[in-house]
Amino acid sequence: MDTDLLIIGGGPAGCAAAVMAASVGMRSVLIEADDALCGALRRIPVVSNVLGAASGPDLAATIEADLARCDLCRVELGGRATLVEGFDDRVEVTVEPVESVEPVEPVRLGEPVRLGEPVRLGEPVRLGEPVGSIKPVEPTEPVEPVKPVKPVGSAWVRGSRLTARYVVVATGVGPLGPEEAGWLGGVAGRALPPLWEADPAAIDDRTVLVLGADRPLGTVARAHPELRTRFVVAYPPEDVYKTEEIRRDARVELVAVRRLEFGSGSAPVTAEIRTVEGERRTLTADLAFLNLGSAPAPPAGAVVADRAGYCPPGRQHPRVFTAGDLRSARFQRIATAMGSGGEAALGAYYASRGLPTGTGGGPSTEVGGPPPDPAGGG
Numbered sequence: 001m002d003t004d005l006l007i008i009g010g011g012p013a014g015c016a017a018a019v020m021a022a023s024v025g026m027r028s029v030l031i032e033a034d035d036a037l038c039g040a041l042r043r044i045p046v047v048s049n050v051l052g053a054a055s056g057p058d059l060a061a062t063i064e065a066d067l068a069r070c071d072l073c074r075v076e077l078g079g080r081a082t083l084v085e086g087f088d089d090r091v092e093v094t095v096e097p098v099e100s101v102e103p104v105e106p107v108r109l110g111e112p113v114r115l116g117e118p119v120r121l122g123e124p125v126r127l128g129e130p131v132g133s134i135k136p137v138e139p140t141e142p143v144e145p146v147k148p149v150k151p152v153g154s155a156w157v158r159g160s161r162l163t164a165r166y167v168v169v170a171t172g173v174g175p176l177g178p179e180e181a182g183w184l185g186g187v188a189g190r191a192l193p194p195l196w197e198a199d200p201a202a203i204d205d206r207t208v209l210v211l212g213a214d215r216p217l218g219t220v221a222r223a224h225p226e227l228r229t230r231f232v233v234a235y236p237p238e239d240v241y242k243t244e245e246i247r248r249d250a251r252v253e254l255v256a257v258r259r260l261e262f263g264s265g266s267a268p269v270t271a272e273i274r275t276v277e278g279e280r281r282t283l284t285a286d287l288a289f290l291n292l293g294s295a296p297a298p299p300a301g302a303v304v305a306d307r308a309g310y311c312p313p314g315r316q317h318p319r320v321f322t323a324g325d326l327r328s329a330r331f332q333r334i335a336t337a338m339g340s341g342g343e344a345a346l347g348a349y350y351a352s353r354g355l356p357t358g359t360g361g362g363p364s365t366e367v368g369g370p371p372p373d374p375a376g377g378g
């Protein structure tokens with residue numbers, strides 16, 4: 001065996017699993033595809049629901065320092081786990097090296113936008129001006145798309161295999177693409193960067209068409225109260241519950257749509273919509289961003305997914321534990337990710353001692369109440 005516990009994913013769930021495993025004496029190897037831990041946290045400027053943390057980057061730095069001090073955990077960056085296999089006595093995980101990409105320059109006003117197909121910046125929009133009256137501007141030069149430059153995972157060769165007694169899978173969720181949103185049309189070949197990548201300077205004083213009402217909109221709005229951006233948010237009716245966070249922000253116009261079809265031009269961006277009330281309108285904006293939400297993408301093999309692609313802990317192979325956002329479309333928060341990561345590691349520990357691993361609620365795992373904790377509370 002290479003180690004006691006393999007951990008796939010170095011977000012808050014995977015990192016919490018690593019320190020919890022160490023606290024009960026288990027050795028672990030944490031495999032992270034990116035070239036740093038907690039990449040998602042680094043994109044959350046303001047955090048208000050995690051004890052002891054006020055910003056994502058600060059929390060990521062603290063977690064990174066905790067992992068660096070954790071002697072029983074080895075962190076391996078730049079490797080993507082592609083296959084998890086569960087056997088009676090072990091798990092095996094196949095890892096492939098990941099190619100890094102050249103960093104993308106932040107978008108600044110007056111400069112060409114560097115993400116895929118050129119997006120053109122329009123004239124500044126005065127607050128209160130109707131969306132339909134933005135003037136087009138001259139097109140800017142297209143630029144090269146982002147290219148892979150070098151592998152970041154020095155330790156990984158193609159098809160590396162690691163074995164352990166247990167695995168925690170904490171690979172989170174990734175952004176949904178426009179082709180996965182049935183209500184969007186005319187998106188083929190169109191550059192639609194995610195909203196959380198938007199450079200605040202590039203959207204200030206602009207009208208921005210936001211496709212979908214997912215949480216990053218609230219994060220951007222909360223983190224940048226100074227922005228005079230007009231956010232025109234087109235979203236499908238089933239996402240109405242996501243709009244609570246931004247409903248009272250005067251910069252936001254919410255438009256529930258059945259269908260949105262992009263026009264051919266991109267300076268300005270135009271889209272024909274059919275609202276839930278059946279009204280037909282044209283939306284016009286300087287820029288368009290995706291904000292559709294996310295979906296899980298676990299490694300292939302033994303990780304069991306439900307119909308929506310999520311991987312509930314209770315349905316896994318006895319040597320596979322899932323944690324964090326991967327578990328469910330709900331409970332996707334930093335604190336719950338950390339809690340579930342810690343639980344997953346303790347689950348592996350209890351299993352290694354032949355003890356039930358459930359957290360209660362099901363008669364099959366903990367008849368007669370939970371066992372005493374041999375770890376003494378960690």
Ligand SMILES: Cc1cc2nc3c(=O)[nH]c(=O)nc-3n(C[C@H](O)[C@H](O)[C@H](O)COP(=O)(O)OP(=O)(O)OC[C@H]3O[C@@H](n4cnc5c(N)ncnc54)[C@H](O)[C@@H]3O)c2cc1C
Nearest residue numbers: 009011012013033080081171172216324325332333334337
């Ligand atoms: C814009 C935005 C704002 C948010 N704001 C808040 C907030 O204010 N408060 C809050 O509580 N939550 C917030 N969240 C949610 C929070 O970020 C997540 O709930 C949390 O990061 C989930 O942690 P995780 O470890 O499950 O997944 P992630 O943080 O996504 O980590 C998963 C890791 O696994 C890696 N990985 C994926 N696949 C593989 C693979 N095959 N092999 C190896 N590594 C892999 C990824 O690179 C990633 O580092 C926000 C999310 C977003 C997108």
